[in-house]
Amino acid sequence: MTVTVSKATILENIYKNFYDLLNAITGFSSNIYPEFHDDVSLTDKSSYPIFILDSPDVSEETLTFGKTSVSVTISIDICTTTPKDTDQYASDAKDKIETSKGTLADMGLHMVFLDSTDKDVIPYGKIKVHIKTLTWRFNFIHTKTNTY
Amino acid sequence: MPTIVKIQGLKEYTAFQIRLPKEMEKEIGVFFMNRFINFVRKSARRRAPRWTGALAESIKKVKGKNKRPMLVVESPYGMAQELGFKPHFVQLWRSTRSGNLDVADWAASKGLQPRISIFVSKHKPFVRPAFEAALRNVPNWISKSTQKAIKQAGGKK
Numbered sequence: 001m002t003v004t005v006s007k008a009t010i011l012e013n014i015y016k017n018f019y020d021l022l023n024a025i026t027g028f029s030s031n032i033y034p035e036f037h038d039d040v041s042l043t044d045k046s047s048y049p050i051f052i053l054d055s056p057d058v059s060e061e062t063l064t065f066g067k068t069s070v071s072v073t074i075s076i077d078i079c080t081t082t083p084k085d086t087d088q089y090a091s092d093a094k095d096k097i098e099t100s101k102g103t104l105a106d107m108g109l110h111m112v113f114l115d116s117t118d119k120d121v122i123p124y125g126k127i128k129v130h131i132k133t134l135t136w137r138f139n140f141i142h143t144k145t146n147t148y
Numbered sequence: 149m150p151t152i153v154k155i156q157g158l159k160e161y162t163a164f165q166i167r168l169p170k171e172m173e174k175e176i177g178v179f180f181m182n183r184f185i186n187f188v189r190k191s192a193r194r195r196a197p198r199w200t201g202a203l204a205e206s207i208k209k210v211k212g213k214n215k216r217p218m219l220v221v222e223s224p225y226g227m228a229q230e231l232g233f234k235p236h237f238v239q240l241w242r243s244t245r246s247g248n249l250d251v252a253d254w255a256a257s258k259g260l261q262p263r264i265s266i267f268v269s270k271h272k273p274f275v276r277p278a279f280e281a282a283l284r285n286v287p288n289w290i291s292k293s294t295q296k297a298i299k300q301a302g303g304k305k
Contacts, residue, residue: 035193042194042198077190116183116292118187118285119285120187120191120194120281121281122191122194122195131194133190
């Protein structure tokens with residue numbers, strides 16, 4: 001269930017919106033964690049796939065005299081033990097966000113687009129973990145707090 | 149009859165040439181560097197050997213000279229893990245320098261039952277493999293940053 005983003009709840013509600021959208025995808029449910037979560041065991045092959053949703057990064061700039069534009073990036077790391085599964089889940093995540101742009105716009109998040117993808121391969125003992133990182137960028141506009 | 153040669157767009161091209169170095173500096177010097185360091189930081193954190201997680205959490209991005217991003221490993225044993233050490237014995241009562249835990253706690257967590265000391269010989273580099281993994285993506289990142297800089301320089305009036 002998505003929630004409206006406001007100036008006071010920008011970080012947690014953006015995280016919640018993306019978490020809820022991605023959690024609804026088949027295969028993602030109950031496997032999405034923040035970074036360094038205690039429940040995540042990276043050395044156990046049976047615990048994959050693992051999806052790590054990072055906290056969003058924000059930067060502000062003045063849009064108009066009374067409004068501030070916040071540029072936000074949020075990324076998800078898709079960790080699996082085969083490259084084919086990594087690409088499959090990455091496609092699912094990309095498609096979900098793409099088709100949910102209207103929902104995100106209703107929550108106040110505009111111009112959502114996939115900014116970049118990165119890949120990495122990390123050996124953990126006997127298993128090789130393939131990681132695909134998807135980063136989305138979008139804007140949020142709120143009224144400026146004037147101090148004068 | 150004189151021939152008049154008119155060059156159209158020269159003013160815009162000159163303005164583009166003036167803006168391009170600044171946009172390139174912004175894209176390559178700032179955005180690309182931040183992206184590179186963020187990738188290395190994330191990858192190094194995942195590759196770092198883990199027990200309490202203190203080593204991985206000590207890998208941070210900071211601002212160095214001239215506001216350039218820098219990667220630092222604040223943990224006291226980070227260098228030993230990265231660069232290696234002479235194999236040696238460590239007494240059980242010694243501190244691991246990872247919180248208030250000593251070597252006996254580490255041995256117990258690994259299912260070992262030594263009496264006096266343990267022999268340590270293996271180290272696991274984590275920053276250099278992360279750096280090498282990032283280097284594979286560099287041509288793609290630089291190409292994207294350059295395209296963006298050209299677009300930014302050309303787009304502004």
